[in-house]
Amino acid sequence: MNVSLCGIGLDNPVIPASGTFGYGWEFAQWYDINLLGTFSTKGTTREARFGNPTPRIAECTAGMINAVGLQNPGVRAVIDEELPRLRACFHKPVMANISGFSVEEYAELAALLGAEEQIGWLEVNVSCPNVHGGGMSFGTSPAAAAAVTRAVRAATAKPILIKLSPNVTDVTEIARACEAAGADGISLINTLLGMRIDLRTRRPVIANRMGGFSGPAVFPVALRMVYQTARAVKIPVVGMGGVTTAEDVIEMMLAGAAAVEVGAANLVNPCACRDIIESLPAAMEKYRIQSLEEIIGGCE
Amino acid sequence: MTQGIYTILENRPLTASVRLMRLGGDTAAITRPGQFVNIRLEGRFLRRPISVCDWRDGEITLVYKVVGAGTAQMAAMRDGTLDLLVGLGNGYDTADAGEAPLLIGGGVGVPPLYGLARRLIDAGRRVSVILGFNTAAEIFYEKEFAALGAAVTVATADGSAGVRGFVTDAMKRTAPYTYFYTCGPEPMLRAVYAAAASEGQFSFEERMGCGFGACMGCSCRTVTGYKRICREGPVLRKEEILWEK
Numbered sequence: 423m424n425v426s427l428c429g430i431g432l433d434n435p436v437i438p439a440s441g442t443f444g445y446g447w448e449f450a451q452w453y454d455i456n457l458l459g460t461f462s463t464k465g466t467t468r469e470a471r472f473g474n475p476t477p478r479i480a481e482c483t484a485g486m487i488n489a490v491g492l493q494n495p496g497v498r499a500v501i502d503e504e505l506p507r508l509r510a511c512f513h514k515p516v517m518a519n520i521s522g523f524s525v526e527e528y529a530e531l532a533a534l535l536g537a538e539e540q541i542g543w544l545e546v547n548v549s550c551p552n553v554h555g556g557g558m559s560f561g562t563s564p565a566a567a568a569a570v571t572r573a574v575r576a577a578t579a580k581p582i583l584i585k586l587s588p589n590v591t592d593v594t595e596i597a598r599a600c601e602a603a604g605a606d607g608i609s610l611i612n613t614l615l616g617m618r619i620d621l622r623t624r625r626p627v628i629a630n631r632m633g634g635f636s637g638p639a640v641f642p643v644a645l646r647m648v649y650q651t652a653r654a655v656k657i658p659v660v661g662m663g664g665v666t667t668a669e670d671v672i673e674m675m676l677a678g679a680a681a682v683e684v685g686a687a688n689l690v691n692p693c694a695c696r697d698i699i700e701s702l703p704a705a706m707e708k709y710r711i712q713s714l715e716e717i718i719g720g721c722e
Numbered sequence: 723m724t725q726g727i728y729t730i731l732e733n734r735p736l737t738a739s740v741r742l743m744r745l746g747g748d749t750a751a752i753t754r755p756g757q758f759v760n761i762r763l764e765g766r767f768l769r770r771p772i773s774v775c776d777w778r779d780g781e782i783t784l785v786y787k788v789v790g791a792g793t794a795q796m797a798a799m800r801d802g803t804l805d806l807l808v809g810l811g812n813g814y815d816t817a818d819a820g821e822a823p824l825l826i827g828g829g830v831g832v833p834p835l836y837g838l839a840r841r842l843i844d845a846g847r848r849v850s851v852i853l854g855f856n857t858a859a860e861i862f863y864e865k866e867f868a869a870l871g872a873a874v875t876v877a878t879a880d881g882s883a884g885v886r887g888f889v890t891d892a893m894k895r896t897a898p899y900t901y902f903y904t905c906g907p908e909p910m911l912r913a914v915y916a917a918a919a920s921e922g923q924f925s926f927e928e929r930m931g932c933g934f935g936a937c938m939g940c941s942c943r944t945v946t947g948y949k950r951i952c953r954e955g956p957v958l959r960k961e962e963i964l965w966e967k
Contacts, residue, residue, distance in 0.1 A: 444936055451723065464938075472941065472948055475966075477929040479939040481768045488931060493938045493948070627929075637767055689932035690762070690769060692725065692807070 423702055425459070425715050427658060427681045428581035428606040430515055430542050432459035435671060435714055436699050439662050439685035440465050440519035440545065440585075441490065445504035450511035452692040457699055459681060462517040462545050463500070466535070468527050470496035480618040480627035485637025485664070486686055487616045489630035492521055497534050505540050515542020519585070522570075529573040536578030546574050549587025549612035561587040561612075564599035575604035583607040583660060586651075588640075589615050593647050594654035601655045608651055609660035609683065611644045637686040640664045645677050652678020652719055668698050668705035678719040723809045723934055724751040728782065730801050736785065736862040740830065741797055742775075745782045745804065752777050754813025755838035756905070756925055756957050759784065760933035762805040763795050769807065770796070771933050771952070773905070773925070775833035776840060782808070785833035785862070810933050811956050814838050814923055819847050820900025825872070826889050826914055828854040828906025832863055834925060838903055839872050850896055851875070854889035854910065858882035873897075890917040912965060924963060925956045942966075 423434040438449075440462040449455050473491030480487040495504070497520075508516065518535040522528035528546060535541050548570055549561035560566040567584065574582050584600040586593055588611035597608045613634025618627040626632070644663020652659045661679030665671060666687045674682045687694040702714075711717055728747035735741050752774060759782065760769040770792045775785040788797045814834075819842055825835045832853055842849050849872040855861050857880045867874045876884030877892040885892045889906070890913045902922035904914045911924050928951040931937035935953035942949055944962045949955055 441938075442936055448935055452725075472943060473938065476940065476942070478941075479768070479929050479931040479937070481766065483767070485767055486931060488937065488939060490938045490941075493941055686767075689937050690767065692723075692932070692934060692936070 423699075423706075423714055425681055425718075427660070428543060428583070430581065432681060434459045434699050434702065435675065435679075435681040436695050436702075437461055437517065437660070437681055437683045438688050438695050439683035440547065441488075442685045442688040445500065445508055446516070447504070447507045447511050449692065453696040455512050456514065457696055458514070460514055460517050460542060462519045462683060463504075464494050465492050465519045465521045465547050466494050466497050466500050466531065467492055467521050467523070468497055468530060470494065470499065475629040477627060477629055478633070480633065482616070482618065482635060482637065482639065484639035485635055486689070487618060487628060487633040487635050488613070489628045489633030491630065497531055501534065501538060505538060509540060516540050517543045517545050517583070519545045519547055521547040525569050525573045528570050529577040532574040532577040532582070536580045541580060543581045543583055543607075544574065544578060545583045545585050545609055546570060547585045547612070549585055549589070561596065562590050564596050567596050568599040568603035571600045571603035571605050581606040583609045585612055586610040587612045588643060588647055588663075594650050597651045597655050601657050605657060607658040607660060607680070608655060609662065610651060611640070611647050611663040614640055614643065636664065638664045638666050641666075641670060645673060648674060648679050649677040649721065666694070668701040671698060671702065672705060672709060672711065672714075672717065675714060675717050676719070676721040678721075680718055723807060724748065725805070725807050727803050728806050729803050730799055731781070733797070733799055737860050740785060740787050740860070740862050743784045743786065743796065745784065745806070746780060747782070747806070749777045749780060749782055749808070751809025752782070753809060754815070755841055756813035756834045757809055757811045758933070758956065760807040760810055760930075761796070763792050766792050766795070768931065769933055771810070771930050773834040774837060776837040785830075785836075787830040807934060811952060812954060814903050814925070814957050816841055816845065818901055818921070818923070819845075819903075822848040822850065822898070822900045824893075824896060824899035824902040825849060825851045826854075826893065826902060826904040826906070827851070828889055828910040829856070829860070831904075831906030831910070831925070834905050835903065836863060836866060839867055839870055843871050849873070850899060852877060852889045852892045852896065854878075854892070854906065856880065888913060890914060893917050915960065915963065915965070918960070922960050923957050924960065926951050926958060927956065
């Protein structure tokens with residue numbers, strides 16, 4: 423089941439996605455998180471953020487909308503408190519997810535977290551749809567996404583993955599711009615911008631009105647974008663969006679994903695990633711897969 | 723916190739919209755009254771958080787109100803099993819109760835106070851309970867609290883039973899109390915906060931994603947920093963509450 427991601431080996435391709443797994447250590451009470459390939463931390467910003475007002479969550483058919491708004495304790499507290507706590511229960515390189523409101527903030531975060539021994543990769547969120555004037559604008563323009571990539575590239579020698587938004591006309595154009603600017607990999611998709619209205623109050627369910635839609639419902643959209651992106655760039659693509667089962671992992675890899683992130687499923691079943699990893703061998707046998715690495719991009 | 727499969731032992735109406743469900747299964751993860759379970763329902767993506775009314779070894783009692791599609795689905799279940807996350811949230815701390823604690827519940831906020839009352843009475847406390855409802859037809863658990871040995875006062879907004887008015891009207895007439903515990907709709911909690919003559923603990927409600935601290939969907943600001951209603955809550959102490967909006 424082992425794969426390689428930007429030069430770092432993973433025991434398996436399963437990675438809990440940012441924002442659904444905290445800073446990891448809290449999940450250690452559910453299962454041994456060393457089973458994971460790695461995980462992506464809660465999106466971290468320079469300053470501590472409370473995020474958006476509540477309600478922040480709305481249910482949908484086969485999914486959910488969230489407008490958490492990048493709540494996190496800020497990069498200092500992550501380095502001083504979260505990473506030491508994690509060290510006690512996770513012994514593999516970690517993917518640090520960062521988000522900024524300026525190119526300079528991205529570079530500063532990459533330098534600070536990239537210097538931490540525990541951090542294997544930086545996942546650069548240029549696509550979070552929840553923050554006004556923030557991530558969204560970088561991820562929707564090839565030039566802005568490239569500017570962030572260049573700044574992060576200059577700030578760290580660690581592998582950098584640019585996490586892209588699906589809320590664009592042509593995601594491959596942005597992926598190519600990031601590749602040209604020095605990205606080591608692309609991860610996608612972030613959530614799709616969505617909305618629900620409460621019929622009783624005739625007001626949006628979410629206080630922020632709109633939020634990011636995720637869950638099994640978005641899987642076909644995510645798969646399509648992973649497929650397109652993997653054919654457009656030479657660097658590895660990490661696929662995510664609605665992945666819930668071992669079969670979904672295999673399908674994502676056939677579409678071109680070098681590794682697969684699992685998001686909303688963790689919020690419904692805290693042991694979702696463990697369950698997926700445990701059922702991968704049987705699924706591989708069923709579809710006559712000797713090695714997961716060999717099936718990456720295997721779909722014509 | 724654990725995940726487990728629980729068997730439905732009973733699921734019956736208490737009023738037109740409030741029902742009692744008894745579930746069989748492992749209760750070792752429940753450590754305090756005021757904690758909750760998060761229930762997976764067929765065809766619904768997110769789990770449904772429901773407070774624990776009471777528990778004993780191998781058995782959980784939930785008292786829930788049918789308000790939406792998820793709870794309607796629960797109401798229709800006759801038997802079978804449910805996938806639950808159990809032992810969620812901090813729950814009430816009984817150590818602060820003093821000799822004569824007052825429990826104040828409104829509507830579907832009443833259930834978690836029952837398990838609390840039972841434990842306080844077992845610990846030798848003199849427990850008084852105020853139960854607030856809109857109207858007489860919506861009253862439930864009045865007899866159950868009395869059977870525990872609590873002094874029960876009912877208040878109804880329309881005066882059709884007990885004290886006419888809100889729980890705060892009943893609070894004016896109640897005997898002196900050493901401490902209070904409350905659960906109910908937010909306007910009631912605000913009124914109790916303003917009317918209370920002692921320190922106390924409040925149980926809050928918020929729309930949740932996961933219910934176990936992962937998604938940050940239910941965060942609130944408090945005097946002592948940001949807290950997740952599902953993890954560092956749902957119970958907050960009076961002195962740490964920051965009312966917003």
